[in-house]
Amino acid sequence: xxxxxxxxxxxxxxxxxxxxxxxxxxxxxxxxxxxxxxxxxxxxxxxxxxxxxxxxxxxxxxxxxxxxxxxxxxxxxxxxxxxxxxxxxxxxxxxxxxxxxxxxxxxxxxxxxxxxxxxxxxxxxxxxxxxxxxxxxxxxxxxxxxxxxxxxxxxxxxxxxxxxxxxxxxxxxxxxxxxxxxxxxxxxxxxxxxxxxxxxxxxxxxxxxxxxxxxxxxxxxxxxxxxxxxxxxxxxxxxxxxxxxxxxxxxxxxxxxxxxxxxxxxxxxxxxxxxxxxxxxxxxxxxxxxxxxxxxxxxxxxxxxxxxxxxxxxxxxxxxxxxxxxxxxxxxxxxxxxxxxxxxxxxxxxxxxxxxxxxxxxxxxxxxxxxxxxxxxxxxxxxxxxxxxxxxxxx
Amino acid sequence: xxxxxxxxxxxxxxxxxxxxxxxxxxxxxxxxxxxxxxxxxxxxxxxxxxxxxxxxxxxxxxxxxxxxxxxxxxxxxxxxxxxxxxxxxxxxxxxxxxxxxxxxxxxxxxxxxxxxxxxxxxxxxxxxxxxxxxxxxxxxxxxxxxxxxxxxxxxxxxxxxxxxxxxxxxxxxxxxxxxxxxxxxxxxxxxxxxxxxxxxxxxxxxxxxxxxxxxxxxxxxxxxxxxxxxxxxxxxxxxxxxxxxxxxxxxxxxxxxxxxxxxxxxxxxxxxxxxxxxxxxxxxxxxxxxxxxxxxxxxxxxxxxxxxxxxxxxxxxxxxxxxxxxxxxxxxxxxxxxxxxxxxxxxxxxxxxxxxxxxxxxxxxxxxxxxxxxxxxxxxxxxxxxxxxxxxxxx
Numbered sequence: 199x200x201x202x203x204x205x206x207x208x209x210x211x212x213x214x215x216x217x218x219x220x221x222x223x224x225x226x227x228x229x230x231x232x233x234x235x236x237x238x239x240x241x242x243x244x245x246x247x248x249x250x251x252x253x254x255x256x257x258x259x260x261x262x263x264x265x266x267x268x269x270x271x272x273x274x275x276x277x278x279x280x281x282x283x284x285x286x287x288x289x290x291x292x293x294x295x296x297x298x299x300x301x302x303x304x305x306x307x308x309x310x311x312x313x314x315x316x317x318x319x320x321x322x323x324x325x326x327x328x329x330x331x332x333x334x335x336x337x338x339x340x341x342x343x344x345x346x347x348x349x350x351x352x353x354x355x356x357x358x359x360x361x362x363x364x365x366x367x368x369x370x371x372x373x374x375x376x377x378x379x380x381x382x383x384x385x386x387x388x389x390x391x392x393x394x395x396x397x398x399x400x401x402x403x404x405x406x407x408x409x410x411x412x413x414x415x416x417x418x419x420x421x422x423x424x425x426x427x428x429x430x431x432x433x434x435x436x437x438x439x440x441x442x443x444x445x446x447x448x449x450x451x452x453x454x455x456x457x458x459x460x461x462x463x464x465x466x467x468x469x470x471x472x473x474x475x476x477x478x479x480x481x482x483x484x485x486x487x488x489x490x491x492x493x494x495x496x497x498x499x500x501x502x503x504x505x506x507x508x509x510x511x512x513x514x515x516x517x518x519x520x521x522x523x524x525x526x527x528x529x530x531x532x533x534x535x536x537x538x539x540x541x542x543x544x545x546x547x548x549x550x551x552x553x554x555x556x557x558x559x560x561x562x563x564x565x566x567x568x569x570x571x572x573x574x575x576x577x578x579x580x581x582x583x584x585x586x587x588x589x590x591x592x593x
Numbered sequence: 594x595x596x597x598x599x600x601x602x603x604x605x606x607x608x609x610x611x612x613x614x615x616x617x618x619x620x621x622x623x624x625x626x627x628x629x630x631x632x633x634x635x636x637x638x639x640x641x642x643x644x645x646x647x648x649x650x651x652x653x654x655x656x657x658x659x660x661x662x663x664x665x666x667x668x669x670x671x672x673x674x675x676x677x678x679x680x681x682x683x684x685x686x687x688x689x690x691x692x693x694x695x696x697x698x699x700x701x702x703x704x705x706x707x708x709x710x711x712x713x714x715x716x717x718x719x720x721x722x723x724x725x726x727x728x729x730x731x732x733x734x735x736x737x738x739x740x741x742x743x744x745x746x747x748x749x750x751x752x753x754x755x756x757x758x759x760x761x762x763x764x765x766x767x768x769x770x771x772x773x774x775x776x777x778x779x780x781x782x783x784x785x786x787x788x789x790x791x792x793x794x795x796x797x798x799x800x801x802x803x804x805x806x807x808x809x810x811x812x813x814x815x816x817x818x819x820x821x822x823x824x825x826x827x828x829x830x831x832x833x834x835x836x837x838x839x840x841x842x843x844x845x846x847x848x849x850x851x852x853x854x855x856x857x858x859x860x861x862x863x864x865x866x867x868x869x870x871x872x873x874x875x876x877x878x879x880x881x882x883x884x885x886x887x888x889x890x891x892x893x894x895x896x897x898x899x900x901x902x903x904x905x906x907x908x909x910x911x912x913x914x915x916x917x918x919x920x921x922x923x924x925x926x927x928x929x930x931x932x933x934x935x936x937x938x939x940x941x942x943x944x945x946x947x948x949x950x951x952x953x954x955x956x957x958x959x960x961x962x963x964x965x966x967x968x969x970x971x972x973x974x975x976x977x978x979x980x981x982x983x984x985x986x987x988x
Contacts, residue, residue, distance in 0.1 A: 322768045366761040370727055373717045376792025384791045396779045397771025400795030
């Protein structure tokens with residue numbers, strides 16, 4: 199019942215190596231080939247012209263996650279921009295719990311489009327896939343919600359819910375979706391086998407239901423008969439795409455708009471590009487709860503460097519940015535394009551040492567950490583309850 | 594997605610014919626062999642000594658359904674009597690919606706044991722298996738609940754809930770059960786295949802959850818840490834046994850008592866013993882909503898008779914009670930043993946004609962119908978709400 203026993207949906211072995219990407223496993227032998235993933239998944243690459251149109255329409259600067267290809271793929275994001283152009287805002291849809299990168303980007307999208315946002319905490323999924331008790335999973339939910347709230351979501355426009363708490367509202371759509379999708383399809387999309395628990399087979403419709411606006415009568419009920427025409431946009435890491443491929447198939451059969459998607463790359467582990475961060479290896483990731491010293495130690499000791507072995511070699515040849523984790527982290531967290539390209543130029547030509555880049559990163563991460571921990575310490579249980587209470591949103 | 598496409602769990606072809614019994618299909622070519630069913634299912638036949646002990650302990654007359662073998666099989670009903678003997682009452686558990694026979698017997702059990710009763714309306718199952726909309730299924734639920742309430746259940750001790758309304762309370766146990774049961778097991782128990790909807794695979798844990806007392810914190814919460822030691826008894830038709838076989842397997846793994854069961858035979862269709870009544874054939878059954886004239890016409894024209902073709906032959910040879918539907922119906926609805934055996938004796942020896950037995954039955958059924966319709970007309974929507982409201986019970 200743990201992640202490691204998951205069968206594989208996508209795999210291939212060619213000269214560029216093997217990669218396995220499912221909602222529960224991400225691994226590759228030679229780094230992840232995202233273009234190949236787009237081919238396999240049948241999604242669409244985000245090109246510069248889409249980003250240009252986004253900036254033109256919203257009159258907002260594109261997020262650096264977009265400009266730097268961290269969010270790199272989409273499904274019908276174009277239609278979301280069409281809606282926005284026509285004055286009909288999308289509703290920013292359900293998120294998969296885990297990493298903060300999608301949440302940072304989601305917050306940006308919410309501000310740009312000025313739309314209601316629903317955030318799905320899949321504490322049932324966590325219990326079904328991991329070797330934890332239901333009570334532990336429920337406890338983690340509250341802790342994770344605090345981290346999400348600390349990012350600064352607008353309580354007037356944001357509804358956070360957990361599946362275990364909110365199932366009664368999802369359930370009508372869950373059974374409708376469940377009736378539409380055969381076991382064969384679930385096996386094909388997710389790669390489950392007959393030795394998997396039936397709980398896993400029951401889960402995809404639960405993940406899918408929040409894509410449909412009438413799962414939230416308190417938010418979208420005011421649209422009455424028009425409720426099914428509301429469009430939803432889901433920012434998520436690319437490994438979550440299978441859920442929404444299924445959801446998009448079902449949507450038209452049930453009379454809904456297909457949810458649009460925008461996909462991010464995987465945030466790399468400190469050790470390098472081949473996996474995403476794993477909660478089970480403390481040294482694979484920097485946590486928001488880490489102390490300044492822990493951050494410093496982790497980056498210094500564990501962040502894989504593309505710099506050369508000696509100061510002399512580094513000054514002569516420069517760093518290989520393509521495999522350098524500290525530099526890649528800066529692309530996520532250093533927003534200023536000019537400063538970033540200056541570092542890139544200096545570091546790759548040997549005018550900057552790994553230790554300097556690392557200490558730049560440690561600085562930024564500790565700043566973010568301090569800010570986050572401060573914000574998080576203000577998030578009381580009452581604030582969690584307020585975000586998770588069933589209520590109208592103002593949008 | 595309809596009943597008729599269901600795969601078969603149990604089937605056999607020997608000289609006594611073929612029978613197929615699943616929770617969705619009941620058919621047999623030569624009448625149902627209940628002893629064989631007990632063998633196949635691995636349940637236990639109800640013998641006279643169990644009935645005697647029941648009467649001795651409860652100081653109540655055994656229901657005629659028990660004495661006449663209509664409830665004919667059980668699982669650990671003995672343990673329920675043990676509990677009762679030791680002064681610990683069982684909680685009468687979840688029922689499958691459909692036929693009124695289990696409800697009549699359940700009402701009797703509730704009175705005998707003086708226990709809380711929960712009645713599960715599986716409107717999600719109805720939607721998943723039948724060619725109806727979710728809205729239709731919800732509408733039927735209310736109508737069916739009215740029929741059940743009209744039987745006279747004690748509102749102080751009875752909680753009726755539908756899965757769609759009550760799912761939030763069931764869901765923690767649903768995911769725990771779902772995590773325990775593999776797809777292989779579900780396929781083995783229920784005979785689902787890969788072309789069935791994943792909604793069907795999600796359903797067995799939902800049917801199972803009400804067997805566990807902590808699915809009803811408002812009823813059993815007062816037992817605190819002892820809640821898991823509460824025993825549950827489920828009266829149901831024998832075709833529902835697979836659900837509870839699975840539930841019993843899971844119970845011990847999750848630290849619960851195994852639910853006890855008591856199984857009824859199938860109420861035969863008017864046309865004879867080979868199937869149970871079908872809602873899709875109006876003339877296969879007498880409905881509680883039928884007019885006196887409809888009841889008369891149905892019994893007169895459609896009830897399969899074991900009487901002879903002519904009055905002369907009947908007087909000479911007598912009726913074959915084993916295949917006579919009007920007589921079998923009397924075993925359900927004519928409580929007086931002396932009157933019943935008098936009819937049996939006269940009818941089987943030709944001293945009574947089919948038309949007389951039929952008009953005796955018509956009389957009884959119309960009386961029951963009138964009484965039921967009167968009782969049902971008093972069941973307002975507010976009373977339905979009261980039975981279905983989440984509240985403490987007095988027991």
